[in-house]
Every structure is written in C-alpha cells, then in structure tokens.
Amino acid sequence: MRPRGCVPRGWQSENLKGPDRMLRITGGTVYDPANGINGEVRDLDVEDGKFVSSVTGGRTIDATGLVIFPEGVDVHTHVAGGSINFARAMTPEDHRRTQAFIRSQTRRSGLGGMAPTTFATGYLYAGMGFTTVNEAAVPVLSAPHTHEEIADIPIVDKSCLVLMANNEIMLDLLEAGEYERAKRMVAWHVWAAKAYGVKAVNPGGVAAWKWGKDAKQRSEPVEGYKNTTPGSIAASLAKIIDELGLPHPIHLHCNNLGAPGNVSTTLETMKHLEGHRAHLAHLQYHACGGDDWHAMKFEAAQLAEYFNAHPNMTTDAGAVLFGDTVTITADGPWQHLLYKLTGRKWGNLDVENETGCGIVPSSYRPSNLVNAVQWATGLELLLLIDDAWRVFLSTDHPNGACFWRYPEIIQLLMCADYRKECMAQLPPEIKNRITLPEIDRECMSFENCPVEMERIERAEIQQCIAA
Template sequence: MSPTTLRVTGGRVYDPANGVDGAVRDIAIRDGKIVDSVDGGRTIDASGMVIFPGGVDVHSHVAGAALNFARGLTPENYRAARRFLHAPGRRQGLGGITPTTFATGYLYAGMGWTTVNEAAMPVLTARHTHEELHEVPIIDKSTLVLMANNEFVLDLLEAGETERARHVVAWLIWAAKAYGVKAVNPGGVNAWKWGRNARVLHEPVYGYETLTPATIIEGLAAIVDDLGLPHPVHLHCNNLGIPGNVETTIETMKILEGRRAHLAHLQFHAYGGDDWGTMRSAAVEVAEAFNANPNLTTDAGAVLFGDSVTLTADGPWQHLLYQLTGRKWANLDVENETGCGIVPYVYKDRSLVNAVQWATGLELMLLIDDPWRVHLTTDHPNGGCFWRYPEIIRLLMDAEFRKEQLRQIAPKARERIVLGDLDREYTLSDIAVVTAAGPARALGLTEKGHLGVGADADVTIYPGTPDGDGILFSYPRYVLKGGEVVVEEGDVRAVTEGKEFIVHPPSDEGTAEYLRPLFEKAYTMSFANYPVEIERVKGADVRPLH
C-alpha cells in the first residue's frame, strides 16, 4: 500500500498559483494531500530537479463512443503504437493516436499529467463514456456534456423559455453525470442531420424560425453561469477549420461579452483568407480580440506534424475533410443530441494549410498576453496526440528552435504566418501556468494545478536538464498522483484508480415529467434507463457549485 506520508526535498518548485517561481522548497504530503509538514515516511530527494503541479488537460478526447469508433476505424495505427505489456497488476495497452483506456492513463501519468477533461459526451451514450473512463487508470477525469444541438434545449431557446431550458440543462447534466457543458458548432450539427451546416451566426438554424447559433451561444452561456457550474460554457465555435473563420470567432467573442466562456481549440478558429489557396493565420486578430475579453479562457488546439485522427461533433466539417482527403470517414449521429465525424488525417510540414495550422497554434500561445487564460492542448487526437505535449513545450520555450522548425515547412506558408517574428519564450513558470495552474483554475478544480497546502498531491518531478532532443518534459523522474509514486523514470510503478468529477446542478422537480413525453417521442430507449446511475460512476466526486 501507499505510504501515508511522503516528503519531496530540495527541488526547484514552480507553483505559480501560489507565487512560487523556482524556489527550492520541500513538499510534504499526507493522505494524498499537500500539507505543511510531515514526520517520517519516505523522502524523495529532488535536488537538482524541477517540480511542477501535475498537469491538467482542459480539452481532450480520451473516452466515449466517438473515440471508440475511431479506434475501430484505424487498426493500422496500433501496429506502430507504443506497447504497454501486461504485467501482474498492470493491464496491457497500446498508445498511438487513439490510445486504449489503460494506455491513456499510463501515457498521461507518464508525461506528468494527472487530470483530464473529456470534452465531448452525449447524454445518450454517457453510460458508455463512464464505462470507458472506469478503465482509464491513475488520472482524475471529468466530462463535458454536449448541449448546443440538443433539440429539447434548442426548442426551448427558440421558444424563449430560458428558465425551463436551464432546468432541462441541469437535469441533463446530472443524467449524464457530467462536469460541465460543451457547445459544438451550435446549430450546425443539428443541421448536418439534413446534410446542412450553420455558417452564419445570426441566421436561423435550419429547421428553426428565430433560433440562431448566436442565440444558442448566448443562451447556454447564461444558463451555465446561472447554474453556477465551476467551468463556464465550453464552446467549439462555428466554422471550425475553414479559411476566413476569424470573423466568426471574433463575432462569437462579441456575443459572449460579459459572460464567462471557454473557447475550445482556438487554433482551428483563427484562419484568414478566402479558401484553401489563400488561407493564412489570423492569430494576430484573434489574439488581439481575445486579450480584450478578460471573461474568456481558451486552449490552443495546437497542431503537430504527423498522424492524427480528427474526431469532432462537427459532422459537416468532417464530411468536408473526408472529401478533401479521400480516405476513411466515419460519422455517428446521435438522436436528438449531437453527432460525430471521424477522419484519419496526416499533418504534413510541406502542406501549406497544415503549416499554417501548425504556426497558428503556437502564435496564439505566444500572442495571448495572459498565460492564465490560454491552456496547452492539441485537442487530442485532432491536432496531434496528447503524449506529444513536450514537443510543444519546447517550441514555446525556445525561439531559436522555432526558427529552425520554420525552415522545414512549406516555403509559401512562411508568408501566411507571423511566427518567425515572435521572440517570446515561455518561462518554466509560464509552462506551469499553461499546463496546470491555468486549466485547473478554468475548470474550477481548486485542489488541482497547484502545490499549496490542501491541494491534491499530484506532483511531477522532472530532471533538471533537458534530454538529448532538448526537451525537458519528456520523461518525468517521478510522478506522484494523490501522494503515491505512480511513475518513476518513465515506468508505471503503481496503477491507482482516479476520481471522476461531476456536478449536480439543481433542476425543478417537474423537469423529468416535462421531458418524459418529449423523450418518448424523440428517443427509442426508455426514459427510465436514460440517466446514468450514480453508482455506475466509479470514484464519483460530486463538486460544489458557485
């Protein structure tokens, strides 16, 4: 069993939430929490090493029907994937672009990340998502439930019944046992069910009279605020991935003025130009607008060159991508709620479009002034695999290295980006902010992302010097999860079980009875079997509301 007390001594600590910037400090741990001091127990000598709060991923796709569909679609990727061999006490697994459940836990922990937010869960298949998350070891998890194309919610917003809409959203969150609300391509996924899209924010969604993407965004942002959810509405803007979508993104920020919101994978929403031939980075415009909106947080959704599988509730985009690549495509529409498209994709440095995407993600992270408001993600697996985060960290910390990389990309792309002009270099403290402190704060997880007393003892200890590739963050020397040494020298040493954060926002008692007849018309399963029973969420941790 794990020791109940542990000390980490002599390391340089980066804990920006508590104003600690590289000071040599001891860290004391008791019963999985960070405390002032302990007597006895194991001591880890971290002299010469650097200590970070365990990483927090604000936006990733690690479990659920769509990801599992992707796994089935790309068996070839597993053949070249990292292998985790079965050992007593440790399950087998495969890494690659869509790691299996066990491997997901090992890879995140192995990299020093201890909390992950699964960013897209339909209510209808929430039971499945939780089943999968059961099998993701070590790390703590949370989920966001998809809401911006749920027809019950859209109908209520169209009718102006915001109060009722709030109760329905609250009921659905608890039915799904989710932690927050995700809005994907508001209205567009719904329209896709007729093979259409929602491109213009102020035009009615197909099939509705007055409801527009804008009113959906406003409505959901207000509901999430009113419910006091720890994490604001998590918005995947309209027109993802399309040249010229900068206008939509900036307009979305205007719609959100005065509201809390998290804009997901901003890179995919920061393009100028009119078409693929003229596409350019619009990171400057987007970052400028974003800097002026302190109510917002975002994550990079950075792109790394290489294999990926794109996987999003944005069905129309995926069909377009399928037609562009002519390779594999899967689509999965979920009655009444959402849909999902899956297309394997390779980002190539010699491709103009891909090179612009690669630069745009980095530019956003360098142009957004406040590191607390921009989080490190690749929108795994869409822009690249989460286990490649250390590559991005190096790019952020080393302007010279960025310039070297710029020489590899399609020459034409260099005219479409500003990355070469950006000299900013992230400090270790900045890295601690964008990988842990910032996302934890955005998610409202008060005991995550820092190393103050009372925090969860999720601690990542890196060797003090970079590896042969100049990457400091490839292999942590130790990773502690809940005070237990789960990773040592890159090897999984202990397989623990993580928690799952959920919220239980209040909804009017009549909500279920209001929904029942609607449900019975729209769905093919029994209403009684729709909500996920709380007993089925292993390690459920129901969080307080604001």
C-alpha cells in the same frame, strides 16, 4: 478545498493511516508559479494530501536531479466514449505500428498511438505529469458508455462535458421562448450524464447535419427553425450555465471550424458572449483568415488582441504538430468536407436528439501550406496571449496531434531557436501569412503552466515528478 475525488487515488486521508498520511519529497527543483517559487531546490512535506511546513515519519521520496512542478490539466481531450472508440476501430494499422504496454501483475496491457486504449491513456498522461483530463464531448444517450471507459483509465482524475447545443428539445424550447424550461433541461442533462459542464459544438450546425446541411452563418436560422440561430443558442447556453453556477463555463466549439475566413465568425461569437464566462475550445481551428484555401492566412494576432482585453474568457490552443493522427469531432459537416478533401476513410455516427460525430484519419505535413499555417497559428496563440493563466496547452487530442506529444509543443514554446529550426521546413509561400518568425518570446515553465484556475487550489499542488 478541492472537491473530493480530485485528490489522486490513495491520497484521501481517510484511506491512509499513521505514517502513510505523511510524505516527504527531498532534493527536487521546484517550480510553482502561483506561489512564486522559480526553480528552488527544496524539500516538500505533505500531510493528509496538503503541503505543510514539516512532517515526521512517513515515506520519503528522493527527487534529487528531478523537477517538481504543478500537475498538468488537459481541459479538452477525447479519451473515452463512442467517438474515440469508433476511431480505435477505424485505425488498426496504427495500433500495429505504435508502442505497446505489456501486462504485469499490477499493469494492464494496451497500445499507444493515435487513439490509445484506455489503460495506455492513463499511463501516458501520468508519465507526462498530468493528473486531470477532461473528456470534452459526451452525448447524453451514450454517457453510460463514456463513464465505463473513464473507469478504465487509471491513475489520472477524469471529468466530462455533456453536449447541449444541438439538442432538439433544447432548440424547440429556445424557439418557443421557454427559457426557464430550457435552463431546467440543461440542469437535468448535466445530472443525467454525470457531467462536469456543458459543451457546445457548432451550435445548430450538427442539428442541420442530420439533414446533410451545416450552419455557416451565425445570424441565419438553423435548418428547420425560424428564429433560433447559432448565435442565439450560444448566448442562451452561456447565460444558462452562468445562472446555474456551474464551475466550468460554456465550453464552446464555434461554427465554421477550419474554414478559411472563419476568424470573423469567432470574433462575432466572442462579442455575443460579452458579459458571460466562456471557454473557447481549440482556438487555432477558428483563427483562419483569407477567402479560400489558397489565400488562407493567419489571424491569431487579431484574436489574441481581443482575447487579452476580455478577462471573461479562457481558451485552449488546439495546437497542431506535423505527423499522422485521426480527427474526431462532433462537427459532422466539417468531417464530411475533410473526407471529400482528403479522400481518406470517413466514419460518421449520428446520435438521435443530440449531436453526432465524424472521424477521418489525417496527416499534417509541413509541405502543405494549410497545415503549416495551422501549426504556426497554434503556437502563436499560446505565445501571443499575455495571461498564461487563461490559455491552456491542448491539441484537441487526437485532432491536432496526440496528447503524448505535448512535450514537443512545450519545447517549441520554450525555445525560439528550435522554433526557427522547425520553421525552415515550411513552404516559402508561408511568408506574410504568419507572424511566428517575429515572436522571440520564450515561455519558461515559470510563466506558462497549464493549470485550470477554478479547479485547483494552488496551495494544494500535488506531488508530480517528471524525470
């Protein structure tokens, strides 16, 4: 049984009476990989929010000519809280040029774009067939603010993850070897922030950023500590989360995001986490090879190979699409670097005790070699990881691209010819840096459907109609 509150609003059986408990969807083409249904035209009957063999009475929806497929789950996105709200404040020029939602008696007004407003966020996700989104970074101090924004995102179900890997109390406890107390602290934070799980961002690095420093090496002590290293923080947190039995594993944003050569850091982190469950967030940003920006190349194959062999892990791609966006991350030092690289607006917000966030508007251009490599790497990860149930479609919204551009990624994954067409825009130096041209796999929606395994009981796939 799915946890309460995951059932779309209005579907709770106690709220519905008589014929309203029943629903019939007729004539749609159904795709359901978990149950081996691949493009059959058939009728679906729903009673009390569950599929049944037949119902009598109730409402009927004619879905002829439409596709019915399982709901989308965005496992890593930034749609509510202090950081995205900071980004909204920083990008009024984008709000003016983007699509506008007009108020009616049943709908609130809002704006789309790089950092959509809360009401627009709900409408845009629902329009793509998504029913669940996970706000991936919540500082415990401003968690009440995040929940107020979440309450203003309509239609979809929401959850959030509380940030833990740079918490000073936590680091002090780990430094003193007080593992049991650290575990209780994690439990309290999850309760206090009303979170679904724990996110670890650049373990130790954000704490060091409070003094304007970063944590580049996994095995060197964090600024201000003697024994605690980024590696030990991640490993302890993964263990704590497994022991607490949280449904979602440690949600890890590794150290050294975006830097050339960081693939070694990522692989080392993955090795440290053996024996524990782990979710590696936006893997694309952690798959760079080479020694500097000019020599930057793609190492997705190496990562995918390791990942394929280790079923304890899940990941999301953090894919990139060309165009304008705004980058938001709790990884303050990286954003300072990005500000220095691009010379664009920079917002930074440090929060006491735990975390901070940096915001820099950014454009991904096909003519830029680094951007082109990032674009290819995101797609390669999605294509090279064999087990489609362990890799999620994500752009780390709004970092790689805005979530409402997911259909473009799906087209790129499903159509090799379209990919080739897009690759023609890339600079010639990209040869030998990526292997995307050699991949002909075309993901059909049947084999690649982004649904989080633990959360959704397959038999209960809710109706979700996309035109």
